[in-house]
Amino acid sequence: MKAAIQMDSLEGININGDSSFAILLKGQERGYEQFYYDVRDLTWRDGRLTTRAFPVTVQRIAGDHYKLGDPVTIDLGSDIDVVLMRQDPPFDTGYLTGTWLLERIADETLVVNDPKAVRDAPEKVYVLDYRRYMPETLITRRLDEIRDFHDRHKRIVIKPLHGNGGKAVFRIGEDGDNLSALVEMFNQTWKEPHMVQPFLPDIEKGDKRIVLIDGEFAGAINRKPGEGEFRSNLAQGGYAEAADLTETEREICDAMGPELRRLGLVFVGIDVIGGKWLTEINVTSPTGIVAIDKFNGTDSAGMIWDAIERRLKERSQNDRTDR
Numbered sequence: 001m002k003a004a005i006q007m008d009s010l011e012g013i014n015i016n017g018d019s020s021f022a023i024l025l026k027g028q029e030r031g032y033e034q035f036y037y038d039v040r041d042l043t044w045r046d047g048r049l050t051t052r053a054f055p056v057t058v059q060r061i062a063g064d065h066y067k068l069g070d071p072v073t074i075d076l077g078s079d080i081d082v083v084l085m086r087q088d089p090p091f092d093t094g095y096l097t098g099t100w101l102l103e104r105i106a107d108e109t110l111v112v113n114d115p116k117a118v119r120d121a122p123e124k125v126y127v128l129d130y131r132r133y134m135p136e137t138l139i140t141r142r143l144d145e146i147r148d149f150h151d152r153h154k155r156i157v158i159k160p161l162h163g164n165g166g167k168a169v170f171r172i173g174e175d176g177d178n179l180s181a182l183v184e185m186f187n188q189t190w191k192e193p194h195m196v197q198p199f200l201p202d203i204e205k206g207d208k209r210i211v212l213i214d215g216e217f218a219g220a221i222n223r224k225p226g227e228g229e230f231r232s233n234l235a236q237g238g239y240a241e242a243a244d245l246t247e248t249e250r251e252i253c254d255a256m257g258p259e260l261r262r263l264g265l266v267f268v269g270i271d272v273i274g275g276k277w278l279t280e281i282n283v284t285s286p287t288g289i290v291a292i293d294k295f296n297g298t299d300s301a302g303m304i305w306d307a308i309e310r311r312l313k314e315r316s317q318n319d320r321t322d323r
Helices: 019-029 093-103 115-120 123-133 143-153 179-189 201-205 247-263 289-296 300-322
Strands: 002-006 033-037 042-045 048-058 066-068 072-075 082-085 110-112 138-140 156-160 170-172 194-198 207-213 216-224 239-242 267-273 277-282
Touching (some): 002 019, 019 289, 019 300, 042 093, 110 300, 138 143, 156 179, 170 179, 201 216, 207 247, 216 247, 239 289, 247 267, 289 300
Parallel strands (some): 002 033, 082 110
Antiparallel strands (some): 033 048, 048 066, 048 072, 138 194, 156 170, 156 194, 207 216, 207 267, 267 277
């Protein structure tokens, strides 16, 4: 297999927790030929999508964890079997443009996750399809709406609609101090509306990251806030512990699994608070598999590659049938 991974710089990643690094390690272990490239190097010309890419090898040695070969120009439609779209958000016009370009090779090359589905499923908007499992949610830029929401719930959380990693997530207490100033700052910083939800005290018990691979439950961890924090994201000082699924969490996985598979969303991470409140469906560049495998003894990266191999086999069989 020839695989190209579209991601941010390899230099500064945490090799002990980065999911993309784990996927690269497993692909290398299986003998795949792997290439690294930056989304900004995509080029469309004369009906072909190419990029400058680097053959990449990886090892679990901090500070010497990757080596890039000499750059080559590859045709992502004809030279590659699968493209892994793994760059981090923000979900901005640059990110969108990458999905538009990769969508044009979809009949030749498997792209994981499917670029059209990723574009149509931003984490804090796609989750509204499953609002029966969500806490009450407000999406708006209007201060009067947010004030009314705060009056009813007393303690709330405000976060950017397209943020990631727990960045710029604010909790507002019952007194509502600085609410208007915070909304003003949000409106000046982001053009889109913002997400507002009640503060859920159950966050103290953790925020569960559940991974689904090709629509099937693969594992989970419970992320707890660090000292002095209410955010449980590992990137914000949270810590992980082993976790099983509640009955409601299993119901959530069963409800969305077939649709994720149909859409080509192979690697997905969902976030659930208190065993019942679904807050996000992460499809752009999900994380968490290294911690999950550490606690459960599983091989999530291998499961992702197994799902890719199955999809490539299905595509090959469909192509023969069409001929």
